[in-house]
Structures are given as structure tokens and as C-alpha cells.
Amino acid sequence: MSADLTERPVPRPEPQMPSACASGGCGGGSGGGTTATIHVHRRGRPGAEPPAYVAVRVNGTVIAPEAIAEEAQQHPAPDPASAWRAAARALAIRELLLQEAHRLGLAAEPETDEAGRREVDEEALIRAVLETQAAPSSxxxxxxxxxxxxxRERFRTPPLLEARHILVEPGGDDEAGWDAARHQAATIAREVGDDPAAFAEAAQAFSSCPSKMQGGSLGQLQPGELVPAVQSAIEALPEGMTGREPVRSRFGWHVLRLDRRIPGRQLPFELVESRIADMLEARAWTLAAARFTASLAEAATLEGVALGKDELEAQLW
Structure with a gap:
């Protein structure tokens, strides 16, 4: 398949534990489990002045305004005040968990993740307190x-399309070049009709895509695998037919043919059981960590930050 046409989707991440960084990946993480890690950011603009908001204290411990200002850069928000509040909540959660770890006399035992990144001691302490106090059942x-x-619909193979195309590139970037390419593509589409052999011959003769060596074949395509204009046009074609109207993309004009639709199939439970278990375990860790943090917040003396149920859920998700 032509690499130019493909637009591979980014895998969707699993739910994460409450973190001082909603975006994650700041130089340390736990390895080999579904436990929680609170990441601490210290990447701010040198000399940046923090907003003049209220002081934040957790059981009398002050969270420096500079730390909140730096953390706020990791919390996209419609305005600076909202980012500040989200950062203050994240750092307050971190402080609560660290205080509880110290109260329990836990020792930091940093782990190294698969990428070789080692936890900092504070992250290891937070992981330890959550593992010992908030670990959910499997x-x-x-x-x-x-x-x-x-x-059940979540656990199906995606439908597949077996398709071909003929790419006619314009001879120049001006309107005349694009018009000439469209005229040629429309002529090809009209002449090959729905004959697969004629389409393959035309692809070898006229296509500018390397797929021409396979008669224009794009292989078996999943939804969203091609650039949107081409993908939607192929999906709209009846099986075994060539589109009579060329489709334009940034690469040129495409003559499209849909050879076959392959419907998705239901995956057996045994094949997806471990995947479901991982999903449920990650969700259970998230909820257990939220409940535990809420209990700490309820018993704590907090100033300048709210850590009620609604705030914790918003921070979590």
C-alpha cells in the first residue's frame, strides 16, 4: 500500500491514576504493574512570575506558588485561573499521599520501567502508599x-475493505495542471468501468502510486486507514464497482474501486479475557486511589484548595 495515503490512528491510552501531570511521562514511572504514580514536574520558564492567587497549605505544609505555576503548564485550561486550580489540586493530592507515606513509615523503593527510566523517591513513596492502602482486588x-x-461490539475485528486506486498526479500546482489531471482520471474511470482486469492494466499504465505494480491494490483496509477523502469515497462504493467520479486529495486525483467488503467478526471471550481484565484492573486502581485520597482529604486541614468528591473526580478523569 502507498505510505502516502495511510494515516494510522494513535492507540488510545488506558485510564491513569491521579497524577500531578495529566499528560504523564516526566522522567519516571513504575514498572510491571497497574499501580499508580504521581509525577512531579519541575519544568517552568526561568524567572516566570506565579499568579497572585491564594496560599495553598496541606496540613500546614505550604505548596510554593512557584511549584503551582510550573505545574499549571501541564494542565490545559480555558484560562490561567483554571489551570492554577487544577495544578494546586494535583500538588495537594501529591502532598497528602506523601504525608501518609511518611506517617506509615514507608520506605522508597524506586523501580525502573521498560524504557529504563527510574522513579524518583517521592514517586516510589506514593506508589507504595497506594499499593499498601488502596490496592483493589483483581x-x-x-x-x-x-x-x-x-x-460485545467492542470486541469485534474491524470491517475490512479490499480496494484499488489509480493516482493521477497533476503536471503542475496551478489550476490548469489539476484540471488536466482530473480530466485524465475521469477518462480512465469511464473507460475501465467495472472490469477488474481493465482497472489493473490502467493502474500499471497510468498510476503514479507504487501500488500500480499490484494493479493498484491497496490491500485490506481498516476504517480510518487512508486520508479521509479517499477513505470515505471507497466506503461509499458498492462492492465490485469503480467510482466514476475521481476523488481529489493533496496527492492528486484518485480513481477508486472497491473489490470486496469483509465484515468484522466477533472475537471469542477467551481471546479478549486478559484485555478486559487489564481494563477493569486499571479502572479499579483509579477508583480505589480516588476513594483513598478522598478519605485523606476529608481528614486533612486544607487551605486554598478544594478536594471534595467532585474535584477529585474531575482531576482524575
Missing amino acids: PTREECLRVYEQQ
């Missing part, structure tokens, strides 16, 4: 099966 097979039965 999901049962029955729970996984319930999710599978309730959300």
Missing part, C-alpha cells in the same frame, strides 16, 4: 464475562 472471570456480554 477482577474475577465472571466480572470480565459480564463486561464482554454487555459490550
Whole structure:
């Protein structure tokens, strides 16, 4: 398939634990488990003045305005005040967990992740307190099966399209060049009709895409795998037909043919059970960490920051 046409989707991340960084990846993480890590950012603009907002204290411990200002850069928000409040909550959560770790006399045992990044001691302490005080039970097979039965559509292979194209590039970037390329593409589409052999011959003769060596074949395509204009045009074609109207992309004009539709199939439970278990475990860690943090916040003396249920849920998700 032509690499030019592909637009691969980015894998979607699993839910994360409450973190001082909503975006993650700041030089340290736990390895080998579904436990939580609070990441601490110290990347600010040198000399940047923090906003003049209220002082933030957790059980009498002051969270420096400069630290909040630096952390606020990791919390996209519609305005500086909202970013400041989100950063203050994140650092207050971190401070609560660190204080609890010290109260319990826990020792930091930093781990190294698969990329070779080592936790800082504070992150290791936060992980330790969550592992010892908020670890949820592992999901049962029955729970996984319930999710599978309730959300069967999530556990299907994607539908596939077997398609071809002929790419006619314009001879120049001006309007005349594009018009000439469109005229040629329309002529090809009209002449080859729905004959697959004629399409393959025309692809070899006229296409500017390397796929011409395979008769224009794009292989088996998943939804969203091509640039949107081409993808949507192929999806709209009846099986076994060539589109009579060329489709324009930034690469040129495309003559498109849909050879076959392959419907998605249901994956058996045994094949996705571990995936469901991982998803439920990650969610359970998130909720358990939120409940534990909420209990600490309820018993704490907080100034300048709110850590009620609504605030914690907003910080978490």
C-alpha cells in the first residue's frame, strides 16, 4: 500500500491514576504493574512570575506558588485561573499521599520501567502508599464475562475493505495542471468501468502510486486507514464497482474501486479475557486511589484548595 495515503490512528491510552501531570511521562514511572504514580514536574520558564492567587497549605505544609505555576503548564485550561486550580489540586493530592507515606513509615523503593527510566523517591513513596492502602482486588472471570456480554461490539475485528486506486498526479500546482489531471482520471474511470482486469492494466499504465505494480491494490483496509477523502469515497462504493467520479486529495486525483467488503467478526471471550481484565484492573486502581485520597482529604486541614468528591473526580478523569 502507498505510505502516502495511510494515516494510522494513535492507540488510545488506558485510564491513569491521579497524577500531578495529566499528560504523564516526566522522567519516571513504575514498572510491571497497574499501580499508580504521581509525577512531579519541575519544568517552568526561568524567572516566570506565579499568579497572585491564594496560599495553598496541606496540613500546614505550604505548596510554593512557584511549584503551582510550573505545574499549571501541564494542565490545559480555558484560562490561567483554571489551570492554577487544577495544578494546586494535583500538588495537594501529591502532598497528602506523601504525608501518609511518611506517617506509615514507608520506605522508597524506586523501580525502573521498560524504557529504563527510574522513579524518583517521592514517586516510589506514593506508589507504595497506594499499593499498601488502596490496592483493589483483581477482577474475577465472571466480572470480565459480564463486561464482554454487555459490550460485545467492542470486541469485534474491524470491517475490512479490499480496494484499488489509480493516482493521477497533476503536471503542475496551478489550476490548469489539476484540471488536466482530473480530466485524465475521469477518462480512465469511464473507460475501465467495472472490469477488474481493465482497472489493473490502467493502474500499471497510468498510476503514479507504487501500488500500480499490484494493479493498484491497496490491500485490506481498516476504517480510518487512508486520508479521509479517499477513505470515505471507497466506503461509499458498492462492492465490485469503480467510482466514476475521481476523488481529489493533496496527492492528486484518485480513481477508486472497491473489490470486496469483509465484515468484522466477533472475537471469542477467551481471546479478549486478559484485555478486559487489564481494563477493569486499571479502572479499579483509579477508583480505589480516588476513594483513598478522598478519605485523606476529608481528614486533612486544607487551605486554598478544594478536594471534595467532585474535584477529585474531575482531576482524575
